[in-house]
Amino acid sequence: MSEESSYIFGHFGDDFKWGAATASYQIEGAWNIDGKGQSIWDTFAHTKGKISDGSNGDVAADSYNKYEEDIQLLKDIGVSHYRFSFSWPRILPNGTEEGGLNKKGIEFYRKFLKSVVDNGLVPVATLYHWDLPQVLQDKGGWISQDIVNHFVNYARICFREFGDIVKFWITFNEPTVFTFLGYGVGTHAPGIKDPLNSPFKGGHNVIKAHALTYKLYNDEFRKDNQGIVGITLNSDWYEPKDSNSDKDKRAADLGMQCKLGWFANPIFGDGDYPQAMKVRARSVSAMLGFPGSFLPQFTPKEIELNKGSADFFGLNYYTSRYVSTCQDFSEPVTEAKVIGIEQHSDPSWKQGESEWLKSVPWGLRKLVKWIHSNYNAPDIYITENGFSDKPGIIEDTDRCDYLKEHLQELLKAKTEDGVNLKGYFVWSLIDNFEWNVGYLERFGIYHVDFEDPARKRTAKKSATVFSEIVKNNGFTRN
Numbered sequence: 001m002s003e004e005s006s007y008i009f010g011h012f013g014d015d016f017k018w019g020a021a022t023a024s025y026q027i028e029g030a031w032n033i034d035g036k037g038q039s040i041w042d043t044f045a046h047t048k049g050k051i052s053d054g055s056n057g058d059v060a061a062d063s064y065n066k067y068e069e070d071i072q073l074l075k076d077i078g079v080s081h082y083r084f085s086f087s088w089p090r091i092l093p094n095g096t097e098e099g100g101l102n103k104k105g106i107e108f109y110r111k112f113l114k115s116v117v118d119n120g121l122v123p124v125a126t127l128y129h130w131d132l133p134q135v136l137q138d139k140g141g142w143i144s145q146d147i148v149n150h151f152v153n154y155a156r157i158c159f160r161e162f163g164d165i166v167k168f169w170i171t172f173n174e175p176t177v178f179t180f181l182g183y184g185v186g187t188h189a190p191g192i193k194d195p196l197n198s199p200f201k202g203g204h205n206v207i208k209a210h211a212l213t214y215k216l217y218n219d220e221f222r223k224d225n226q227g228i229v230g231i232t233l234n235s236d237w238y239e240p241k242d243s244n245s246d247k248d249k250r251a252a253d254l255g256m257q258c259k260l261g262w263f264a265n266p267i268f269g270d271g272d273y274p275q276a277m278k279v280r281a282r283s284v285s286a287m288l289g290f291p292g293s294f295l296p297q298f299t300p301k302e303i304e305l306n307k308g309s310a311d312f313f314g315l316n317y318y319t320s321r322y323v324s325t326c327q328d329f330s331e332p333v334t335e336a337k338v339i340g341i342e343q344h345s346d347p348s349w350k351q352g353e354s355e356w357l358k359s360v361p362w363g364l365r366k367l368v369k370w371i372h373s374n375y376n377a378p379d380i381y382i383t384e385n386g387f388s389d390k391p392g393i394i395e396d397t398d399r400c401d402y403l404k405e406h407l408q409e410l411l412k413a414k415t416e417d418g419v420n421l422k423g424y425f426v427w428s429l430i431d432n433f434e435w436n437v438g439y440l441e442r443f444g445i446y447h448v449d450f451e452d453p454a455r456k457r458t459a460k461k462s463a464t465v466f467s468e469i470v471k472n473n474g475f476t477r478n
């Protein structure tokens with residue numbers, strides 16, 4: 001089952017962008033400071049039993065106060081781009097402008113952005129990395145139709161307040177994850193358990209909100225601001241367990257269509273959900289006595305709006321799976337059971353500290369090639385890629401290997417396969433609050449001491465290894 005790989009030398013090209021990524025709730029802290037409203041992650045993390053180590057993001061890496069230091073770290077590793085996210089409730093504590101704009105929140109982000117650009121870095125802003133204002137969740141959150149306009153209005157405020165500085169926008173981070181884990185299995189905020197209905201209603205609203213936000217930028221901001229707007233989707237690569245089995249090949253394709261295609265096909269494909277996903281949704285619905293399909297339908301007008309609504313494809317990649325077919329629908333309902341597949345891994349794959357994360361570099365090359373050929377060769381930015389280990393490791397050899405090996409595969413994808421790869425952002429710049437597992441799993445190339453009130457940052461070995469690759473813009477012979 002193993003895949004051949006070889007080491008190559010070469011560089012990524014002059015226009016390739018290097019960066020590091022973070023997200024507001026995971027690093028900022030200052031959860032109730034300077035007028036910030038409560039987010040669903042504040043509520044969720046403050047609820048006993050939701051986070052493995054009982055922690056929360058109240059202080060996190062304290063980047064609200066230490067962002068200058070973070071910017072210096074970015075300069076130290078030599079990257080040109082910083083991917084961060086805006087906290088919606090820091091800007092709009094009650095979710096909407098009518099509920100009041102938080103001037104201090106706007107001032108904070110303008111100060112932060114000024115420092116980013118004054119230090120010669122390019123800001124890459126994610127509008128939504130999962131911290132929905134709690135007030136909007138109380139009105140139904142992503143399941144409510146009203147959220148579409150609320151999001152577009154929030155986006156308008158960000159374009160208006162920050163569009164002179166921010167030219168690189170990502171509407172959503174990983175909609176499959178926040179809809180399925182947040183509204184399906186309930187392990188993420190807001191903790192709703194309804195695997196066969198709510199994630200798909202929520203996802204439908206996310207796609208509409210994304211497409212309307214893209215239109216908004218085109219109609220009202222693009223001419224003056226000259227930026228780009230895209231979305232970040234995540235996917236594992238699904239490889240047939242037996243490459244000679246047609247059944248396994250169909251299972252792997254179904255996995256790709258349901259996981260990546262769910263959001264990618266409407267935006268980068270024909271404007272609608274993938275046919276295979278529609279068929280699967282109807283058959284699962286019939287099996288469970290759900291009338292029609294749990295997958296909502298787009299109107300022809302919506303399909304037109306969805307189609308082509310991104311200037312680039314943001315991709316987060318962490319791991320891969322071998323896949324075979326599976327018709328088991330017993331409790332608990334998992335993502336794989338909904339899709340109708342069984343997932344397998346190879347014992348030789350290096351295991352991260354996160355149970356779901358095994359290092360499979362060749363999967364990334366196959367995945368970007370798949371995107372290239374299925375969605376008309378879009379510009380692709382790897383907006384996240386990284387490896388987890390235990391707290392406290394500074395000599396993080398496994399992460400160094402992970403980064404080198406994944407960048408090797410990307411170099412092959414770019415130089416040998418002709419994939420339009422435009423940039424790479426490591427996840428993450430610094431150790432941070434890793435959602436429902438708190439601080440037990442670390443992804444930073446800089447260590448953060450969460451016991452220390454000063455949240456001291458220390459470079460790990462991977463910071464040096466990564467910065468060497470950035471400096472060489474690839475892999476050179478010494």
Ligand SMILES: CCCCCCCCCCCCC/C=C/[C@@H](O)[C@@H](N)CO[C@@H]1O[C@H](CO)[C@H](O)[C@H](O)[C@H]1O
Binds near residue numbers: 180259281
């Ligand atoms: C009939 C159709 C059925 C479709 C069903 C699809 C179900 C999709 C379910 C998705 C669940 C995925 C769980 C995997 C998660 C990881 O990939 C995820 N943790 C990656 O997110 C990023 O992770 C970083 C490190 O974990 C970091 O925390 C960052 O904030 C995240 O963006």
